[in-house]
Amino acid sequence: MASNRAVTIEPQAPSHAGALYDVLRDLQIYTFLDDLPPSSAEALEQRIIRLLEGAPDGSGESWYNWTVFVDETVAGYTQATVYDDGRADLAYVISPECWGQSIAYKASLLTIEQMKTIAGVRQIIADTECGNIRSQRLLDRLGFAHSYTQGNDMFFSLPPH
Secondary structure (H helix, E strand, O other): OOOOOOEEEEEOOHHHHHHHHHHHOOHHHHHHOOOOOOOOHHHHHHHHHHHHHOOOOOOOEEEEEEEEEEOOEEEEEEEEEEEOOOEEEEEEEEOHHHOOOOHHHHHHHHHHHHHHOOOOOOEEEEEEEOOOHHHHHHHHHOOOEEEEEEOOEEEEEEOOO
């Protein structure tokens, strides 16, 4: 079912923590993630502050994080890790209340457009677990091609732009 609601992304800010916490408490999100829900809105705010400080010096990485809004309501987040060699990883976490409404698709498209403006990005990669059919379909719809499978993880690549 397609959504006609406005989907936007904004650079993630500590002020988003309360609303993001409400979204990230839904345990359905963690079926295919190696993560746990944040322990509190305050803990999430501290995590966002750490992310804003950037990747550790010498790591060869740059971090970018966006909060996803549907109309004016927080619906999740997208993120990119950009490596010195021109690769960039795309990740997304969207509220189950938004699944099946093209929200993740629209948010990911907006994020990919942002990633394409980052100097040096030549290849965008995403991965998901083999059992996460919903995410695999999203990546296919976004134009990613399956590259390889390693263990329980499937890796996809967006053709160079």
